Amino acid sequence: MMSWWNQFEFVFPWLLPLLVVAPLLWFWRIRKNLNREVSLRLPSTQSVRGLRSWKSALRPFLPLLRVAAISLFIIALARPRLDLSEESVTAEGIDIVLTLDLSTSMGATDFSPNRLEVAKQVARDFVSRREFDRIGLVVYAGEAYTKSPLTVDKEIIDRFIAELQMGEITDGTAIGTGLATAVNRLKESESASKIIILLTDGENNAGYHSPELAAELAEEFGIRVYTIGVGSGQQTLMPSSPLGGGKYTFKPTRGTVDDKLLAYIAETTNGRYFRARDTEELESIYDYIDELEKTEIETTVFKRYEEQFGRFLLIGLALLLLETLLRYTVLRTVP
Template structure:
């Protein structure tokens, strides 16, 4: 609870000052010097009882009334739980490659069984754990961790392979975004890489944004080989609309484990896929963003942390807070104390 007019609280000093002046020993002694001495209180008959409690009762009502009256004047207001964002901080669209190459594994774990099949060296995974190490699953875990840190920003997610589509529009419901990212799976019909379409779809998601800062974070492990929109065309469109693009090339360029079938149990060793780093770098620099290269999951985590630090410095959020008035109970107690004080005064005046 806070006070809208806190300077009225200075009036609370009146209460101890009043009590001291009336009941303090020094002041009482001075008043006693001029008082009239009476030999027998029985001269006052029935009014002896009232003479002992009358002042205390009235003073108590005065103290209570003044206290709550001053509090009411100071306008206590409660911190309302409802808030509204008048201006968003950052609108971020995560553009994620879900093509077939995202099922590749960039490291060779020790638990794999190596054997020869049809004259070729094959790595067998009898446990099925290797699926957790492929690029798509690694990216999903890193992106989920990044989502958890974006409490002040709206997030959207676009997936692309042969075609691009929106997984979720811009939203503050980060729990929903996280769950949807966790459920991302590879689709066989979406096995190519349409980088330009992915970025163009993200730009469309940001077209109605009123945020001061609009960002696209593009994650891919291949070269553009599908789609109707060229990556450079989508980058120019982002530049015109004031959208920054951060691009991330993900994957080991030396060697990767490629799954032989959809079961994810058999893998063969292949040379790493080529990433068009020149294109990704140009897309980032032309829009005011930055290009990153990640060879494994640990490097990818550091990249998303770095992007998070860069964008946090640009956040500007204005909030309108609705306060709840709390002075009514205090004003009511003040009024009630005043009514009792006046009532007792009237009754005592009329007593014989």
Template sequence: MIFAWPLVFLLLPLPWLILRFQTSTEEQQQSPIYMPGASQWELTQGRVSSNASQRVDSKWIMALVMISWLFFIVALARPQWIGEPIPLPAKGHDLLLAVDLSGSMDMEDMVYQNKRLNRLNTVKLVVRDFLKERQGDRVGLVVFGDAAFIHTPITRDLESVSTLLMEAQVEMAGPNTAIGDAIIKSTEVLRKQPEDARIMILLTDGANTAGEIQPLPAAEIAAKHGIKIYTIGIGADSMTRSSLFGLLNNTVNPSKDLDEKTLKSIAEQTAGLYFRAKNPEQLESIYQKINALEPIDQDEQFIHPVKEWFYWPLSLCFLLYFAAFSLKHFDQLTTWIGPFRSSTRSATNQIDQKEGQM
């Protein structure tokens, strides 16, 4: 236990100093006592015995007040309990994930752990693992289709970001691809964050087919706000399809609509990098590379949980002061309660007498 304001203990002798000064002043002003006769002597003796009992009470009152003052000073010094140090997450980046939810993200051209998945579900699994390694970052999520929407604001609650991403569905934002709008929406979020680490990861499988602004002008605006954009083009470059009851197979390029040129230009304008993910393994490797390019390793910081204990001595202070107050005014309370009891008793007797006469 420690005291937040230990200098308050310098006030402890304050009541003693005040009492000392007041007593010395009264002694100087006190006049001599004359006792001209025996009657006066008897009166004085009565007062002495009464004053003796009052002095005993005064000592108890003074002791209670002094202890009450002690507890008040202890409360004023703010006693605190300091817990074990808890490590704080390092100051990371403000990272925004922009994920394409257009209709083409439903293409099942990915094989993850021997299971065929569509592109969006593959992204969900890889990004979920990526977020586990970004403790200390503040992460947000923007989804886009016909338009772009903030799905999760910037937050340190990475588990919530991962959960909301897992709940996202294909065409939830429309069937088309508004890459430019996604960059502008992400810029609106990131420009409000500190300037030292504004990172955006844009993942798409197509070309810009919707939205109010083209991708390259949008990237120029993002660059002016100090936002670095890593672009990822996802989709296999070949896929075998069966037709006519499986008798005929043909190979197609499911990523023919991917605009790699534009994605490369976006990354170059913003001092980022472009990556191509043809399978889940490559996508996972890309996120590991981004994790290495944007490290969050910093000096470890700690916080000590603090619990205030001032209310305990403060409660004792009020309790003891109330006891001293009650002891000092006990005679007055008795004087006030006495007539009330007598009047109540006489009224009861009168009622009893009336009942007896009846």
């Protein structure tokens, strides 16, 4: 109901103040009739008791029908209508490939509960905000593979990210292979804007592709790479060897991030390198990228109206006709 009322408007709203005229005329008529009434003295009211009928009770309210009819005519003159505007949204989305490190070092506990779980949650929040974009998912450790090609189905991407676990891939940190795999997913894209968000907590120590060469390939295909280095830089507990069933033994260690390499990748591709030492910094990095990479949205509004004055006019005529019929038939008065 509220939505319908919000669409309601008048072409000539300056006529609406005339609505007070009809009630004022009715009150003036009642006052005039009261002043013209004459009294008749009777020795007793016994003789007129019971003379009042339902007709006499309704007769004073008969003019209200005319008041309502006149009010509806005034509303009709103001030309009420419904605004049925329609919007056509054309969005030029961005193609984004999230590239996440699944090496065992991502189980380090300097982020609570660990780096991987925090990275997953922040990435899921980011995906939920990219309404018009196609998003793909690449994961890597000692090797790399495409978890999901580019898609607009955000629920699928969200589920895939939520299911990520360490141990899915041979251990290691193949940054070059992960980046090359992501580039391969975007190189055929015709989108005006193509970006990769590559997250890692270590140094390149595996894979068959040089990170520098992968960066040059990304630059060649017009792909911008945002690199994120994760880790507090302080001594923390890090998984060392698997126990089976997704469990690991932990040992205290101080992980290192190859800031120089990640900065080179970002600079080569006209991107930017970020360092996240805690959860809040990682969240702010994704927020910054979200603001930086805005999707272009073009909205075209088509104006269409539905005239409503006919309804008010017909109801007003019906009330005026009813008032006339009642006045000269059922509620007729004898002069």
